Amino acid sequence: MTAQDKYAVFGNPIKHSKSPAIHAAFAEQCDQHIQYRAVRVEQGDFQRAAASFFAGGGKGLNVTLPFKQDAFAFADTVSDRARRAGAVNTLTACADGSIAGDTTDGIGLVRDMVANLGWQLQGRRIALLGAGGAVRGVLEPLLREHPKSVVIVNRTAARAAELAELFADLGAVQGGGYELLEELEVDLLINATSAGLQGEMPALPDTLLTVRSCCYDMLYGPEPTLFMRWAAQNAAWAVADGLGMLVEQAAESFYRWRQVRPATRPVINQMRNAMAAA
Numbered sequence: 001m002t003a004q005d006k007y008a009v010f011g012n013p014i015k016h017s018k019s020p021a022i023h024a025a026f027a028e029q030c031d032q033h034i035q036y037r038a039v040r041v042e043q044g045d046f047q048r049a050a051a052s053f054f055a056g057g058g059k060g061l062n063v064t065l066p067f068k069q070d071a072f073a074f075a076d077t078v079s080d081r082a083r084r085a086g087a088v089n090t091l092t093a094c095a096d097g098s099i100a101g102d103t104t105d106g107i108g109l110v111r112d113m114v115a116n117l118g119w120q121l122q123g124r125r126i127a128l129l130g131a132g133g134a135v136r137g138v139l140e141p142l143l144r145e146h147p148k149s150v151v152i153v154n155r156t157a158a159r160a161a162e163l164a165e166l167f168a169d170l171g172a173v174q175g176g177g178y179e180l181l182e183e184l185e186v187d188l189l190i191n192a193t194s195a196g197l198q199g200e201m202p203a204l205p206d207t208l209l210t211v212r213s214c215c216y217d218m219l220y221g222p223e224p225t226l227f228m229r230w231a232a233q234n235a236a237w238a239v240a241d242g243l244g245m246l247v248e249q250a251a252e253s254f255y256r257w258r259q260v261r262p263a264t265r266p267v268i269n270q271m272r273n274a275m276a277a278a
């Protein structure tokens with residue numbers, strides 16, 4: 001191990017990435033001497049940039065939009081969960097020179113909901129809004145918690161139906177358009193659409209939540225998101241944003257690279273305070 005092992009996150013855009021601050025906090029807390037940079041990679045240049053990073057002694061990469069599928073193709077080996085998700089957000093240089101790919105988003109989400117928020121998933125009726133990369137990445141870890149049922153709804157219904165079919169061997173999972181939510185009650189509603197980025201949210205029936213329902217938005221920001229405000233107005237029992245998921249997926253990457261597990265709660269608080277002050 002060198003004095004400062006090199007790590008980075010590749011994405012585009014990357015300017016607002018919180019990963020360097022999160023990993024710096026982990027490194028300080030765990031007394032690890034690492035360098036972690038955010039690198040903007042041009043579309044079509046991922047393979048070259050990643051090969052050059054590892055050839056230059058890089059130890060590990062996080063990969064964010066729009067390169068998670070390129071990272072999957074780049075890895076020499078991938079974990080089972082990454083193979084099923086068809087996406088990789090963590091690349092690790094192995095001792096034999098090969099590059100291993102994994103996806104830690106799903107573990108991050110489950111850990112935030114179960115360990116940090118104290119929400120139970122087992123036996124619960126879950127609905128997921130959206131059928132993009134985020135949903136694909138979290139379905140396996142979610143289904144492994146043995147919920148009673150998972151319904152995926154999406155603006156483009158066929159994408160949700162396709163995902164449901166792909167994960168059907170892991171539990172009771174159904175996919176389709178938003179009409180699947182009519183006359184449904186759920187215990188956990190997860191927003192994994194990017195609608196909030198455009199200041200929008202899908203129309204949802206006001207019969208969807210019960211007094212015990214939890215609502216989770218993968219999006220996060222200094223203010224409650226539109227989805228979180230809808231959940232509060234509809235008397236959700238608990239509401240959370242995705243900052244904890246972000247920190248937890250980073251912690252899992254850090255653990256893979258350094259074999260040390262950082263305490264996440266102080267880092268979530270630190271990031272929350274930094275967002276509020278910005």
Ligand code: NAP
Nearest residue numbers: 130131132133134155156192193194195202218242245246
């Ligand atoms: P993505 O692959 O681009 O998928 C976007 C999804 O949102 C699609 O299902 C799309 O539906 C849907 N959508 C977009 N605009 C919509 C609208 N106006 N109304 C209804 N549905 C709409 O993105 P992703 O990677 O899955 O990410 C989804 C969200 O999760 C993003 O906000 C991202 O920031 C967040 N995220 C957070 C974390 C975290 O650590 N907290 C990690 C990963 C992702 P169509 O299929 O019909 O286009």
